[in-house]
Amino acid sequence: MQDESGRMPRVKVIAIANQKGGVGKTTTTVNLSAALAARGKRVLLIDMDSQANASGTLGIEVESDQSLYPALIGEVLLEDLIRPARRRNLSIIPAHMDLSGVEVELTQSDSHLTCMYDAMAGLRRSNYFDYVFLDTPPSLGVLMTSALCACDEVITPMQCEFLSLEGLSKILYVMDQIRENGVNSRLKHEGIIMTMYNNTKLANEVIRQVQTVLPDKMYKTWIPRSVRVAESPSFGRTIMEHDPFGTASLAYQAVAKEFMARHRN
Ligand SMILES: Nc1ncnc2c1ncn2[C@@H]1O[C@H](COP(=O)(O)OP(=O)(O)O)[C@@H](O)[C@H]1O
Ligand SMILES: [Mg+2]
Known part of the structure; x- marks a missing residue:
């Protein structure tokens, strides 16, 4: 989507979905x-899951008066909810339990698809962040679809398991629908990150299938x-803080490098 002046904004919004x-x-x-x-990238993480797991993992206390909810219904500015995440260059909008109310309240409203996009207008204009990541809930409800309508790109984490491909085709179908109905015609499926990999026959078979169906993703x-x-x-720690030289820490750092290369920076 373009900003109001018709230029492509520099900040990239990525839903992890x-x-x-x-x-x-x-x-x-x-x-x-x-x-x-x-x-060195300026990153904002927006926790859109009422379970607030992302906020908890970063050791961020969730306060009831700082929920995304009022920003989604236009009562407060989303920018006013941004807090430092106790790490250099990292900010967060934490989630709160009351976010689940959005599913009920906004389902009937005309703005249920555009509420997140509208709420992020000021953030996109300010261009302060390089990347905004949306952590989405595990359902195809209002919060998830509003995230898909608000973002530039989607990254899909996928477990190396039986039936994972079916889940993938479902989200790709929803993305197609969002593109086709014009709400977010530029929506891009940026990539797939395989998670919880262990070197079993099944995991390797799932990887082979994904590589066959979506070779570049x-x-x-x-x-x-x-x-x-x-x-x-x-412990309220990222894996890089918890086990800096462990395999998963090195893998997430390698993913970040790949992400930067894919985004040409
Ligand atoms: N690479 C991994 N190895 C082991 N456990 C993992 C790994 N990635 C995630 N988990 C664990 O699996 C569970 C689900 O992960 P999570 O990121 O919360 O999934 P989601 O947000 O999709 O529900 C959590 O308990 C998390 O700590
Ligand atoms: Mg989660």
Whole structure:
């Protein structure tokens, strides 16, 4: 989408999306955001899941008066909700439980597709951030579709598991619909990040299938399954802070490098 002056804005908004739960969306949003921030990019993470897992992983306390909800219904400015995320170059808009109310309140409203895009207008104009990452909830409800309508690109984390491909085709279908109905005709499927990889016959077969169906989309780095990743949220740490030289930390840093190369910076 273009800004009001008709120029392409520089800030890129990327939704990390897959309607399946437990596939590594939040883990990928947090660690990719943090790895890019550590490389000098100005990054904003917007937690759009009422479970607030991204906020928790970064050790950010969630306060009830700082929810995205009032910004989605136009009562406050989204920019006023931005907080430092205790890491250089990284900011966050935390989530709050009340976000689940959006699903009920906005479903009937005309603005349910455009609420997030409208809320981000000032943020896009200001051009302060290089990248804005949206951590989305595990459903195809209002929050997810509004994120898909508001973003420039989608990255899909995918577990190396049976039925993962079916989940992928569903989100690609929804993206096609959003493009076709003109709400976000520039929406791009940027890529697929394979998560929780272990070197089994099944995982390798899933990877081979994705490579066959969507040859250019898959990031070359696969995120390995690692207990250190699973435990890092309970310490309020990214994987780079929790286990800097572990395989998953190195993988997320390699993904950040690939992301920058794919975005020519
Ligand atoms: N590479 C990994 N290795 C081991 N556990 C992981 C890995 N990535 C994510 N997890 C764990 O799997 C669970 C689901 O991940 P999460 O990122 O919350 O998925 P989603 O946001 O898609 O629901 C979490 O408990 C998380 O800590
Ligand atoms: Mg999540």
